[in-house]
Amino acid sequence: xxxxIINVNQPLSVAQVRGQVNLIQQVMKSVMKNEVHYGVIPxxxxxxxxxxxxxxxxxxxxxxxxxxxxxxxxxDIFRYRIKTRLTNMATxxxxxxxxxxxxxxxxxxxxxxxxxxxxFEATDELRKRNKYKRDGSITKQVRTNxxxxxxxxxxxxxxxxxxxxxxxxxxxSDIFDQDIEDLPPEMQQEISENQPxxxxxxxxxxxxxxxxxxxxxxxQSKRFFAICKTAGMENQDMKNWLSYYYELESSRDIPxxxxxxxxxxxxxxxxxx
Numbered sequence: 193x194x195x196x197i198i199n200v201n202q203p204l205s206v207a208q209v210r211g212q213v214n215l216i217q218q219v220m221k222s223v224m225k226n227e228v229h230y231g232v233i234p235x236x237x238x239x240x241x242x243x244x245x246x247x248x249x250x251x252x253x254x255x256x257x258x259x260x261x262x263x264x265x266x267x268d269i270f271r272y273r274i275k276t277r278l279t280n281m282a283t284x285x286x287x288x289x290x291x292x293x294x295x296x297x298x299x300x301x302x303x304x305x306x307x308x309x310x311x312f313e314a315t316d317e318l319r320k321r322n323k324y325k326r327d328g329s330i331t332k333q334v335r336t337n338x339x340x341x342x343x344x345x346x347x348x349x350x351x352x353x354x355x356x357x358x359x360x361x362x363x364x365s366d367i368f369d370q371d372i373e374d375l376p377p378e379m380q381q382e383i384s385e386n387q388p389x390x391x392x393x394x395x396x397x398x399x400x401x402x403x404x405x406x407x408x409x410x411x412q413s414k415r416f417f418a419i420c421k422t423a424g425m426e427n428q429d430m431k432n433w434l435s436y437y438y439e440l441e442s443s444r445d446i447p448x449x450x451x452x453x454x455x456x457x458x459x460x461x462x463x464x465x
Contacts, residue, residue, distance in 0.1 A: 209363070216364050219252050220245075230368060241368035243351045246358040253362060254281040259350055264293075270342045271295040274353040278361045290357025294349035296338040301345065303333040408451050413443045416455055423461040433461065 204212075224230060229245030241249075250257065255278045264271040273293040279286055296302060303321065306312035312320055312332045319335040359365045408416070420430045420443075434440040438454065446454055 212363065213367070215252065216249060216362060216367055219248060220367070223248055238366075238368055241355055241359065241364070243354065245368075246355045249358050249362055249364065250278070250354075255279065255287060255358075255361065256281050257354055257357070259353060261346070261349075264295075268338065269295060269297045270338050270345045271297070272346050272349040274349045276350070276353040276357040278357050288357055288361030290353050290355070290360050292349050292352025292354070292356055294345045294352065296336070296341055296345050301341055302336055304336050306332040306334050406448050407444060408446045408448055412448075412451060413446070416443050416446065416451070416458065419455050419458050420461070423459055425458070425461055429461075430458075433458070 220230070224245055226232065226239075228242070229248055230239040230241050232239045258277040258279065260275045260277065262273040262275070264273055271293070273291065275289055275291055277286060277289045303323070306315070306320070309332070312334060315334045321333050322330045323333050324330055359368060417430070425433065431442065434443065434446075437457075438446075438450070440446060
């Protein structure tokens with residue numbers, strides 16, 4: 193499949209769906225850069241798609257954005273909800289849409305760090321606060337002037353809507369998360385902590401030779417084989433005897449530290465053992 197969204201009036205074949213996912217993964221691997229087009233929140237399974245990354249995916253599939261802005265602002269709060277429609281650049285055909293919203297009442301926009309202690313002390317009590325961090329430390333914050341960030345709020349709503357549309361229209365939600373980067377650090381950490389923990393891969397059990405020292409040499413193995421043969425052991429008898437008494441698979445697995453003992457006992461082997 194080439195880098196186009198298939199006609200929405202026709203169902204995709206399994207190969208086309210697989211090809212679309214593979215194409216996104218190839219773009220991610222070959223074109224996108226970590227912390228530029230996407231980011232990885234520690235503990236989260238999937239990377240978070242950034243606006244720059246969504247633009248790369250939209251360009252790959254030749255999709256155009258058409259944002260529709262709904263102004264929900266009040267006297268004291270700037271708030272925008274945006275619906276982004278995606279259309280095929282070549283045909284103008286509607287492909288999918290996404291929603292995004294942002295408000296100056298969000299904690300990250302409503303408050304800012306005080307530039308100095310003097311500003312904090314001079315600010316009205318209702319417009320300043322001490323914010324506690326997880327480690328118990330305190331930061332001094334003052335209210336933001338909503339008018340100073342009105343454009344930022346609009347752009348953030350557009351970004352969220354565009355990313356939502358990208359993930360929905362290209363079926364990339366199984367590859368990327370959305371909006372985790374927009375959350376406050378403490379909420380990012382909470383999400384990270386609540387992710388299912390990946391169990392560490394179990395290491396294969398160590399053989400007796402690994403736990404009891406180095407293996408014997410080829411010459412020592414041949415000498416042991418000769419001792420067994422003199423005692424009347426057949427090959428299968430020898431394997432069964434080593435397995436039963438020492439949990440070893442063959443003479444090559446005999447550790448040097450036990451070699452003398454095993455040779456002595458093998459020389460005393462009798463058929464009824």
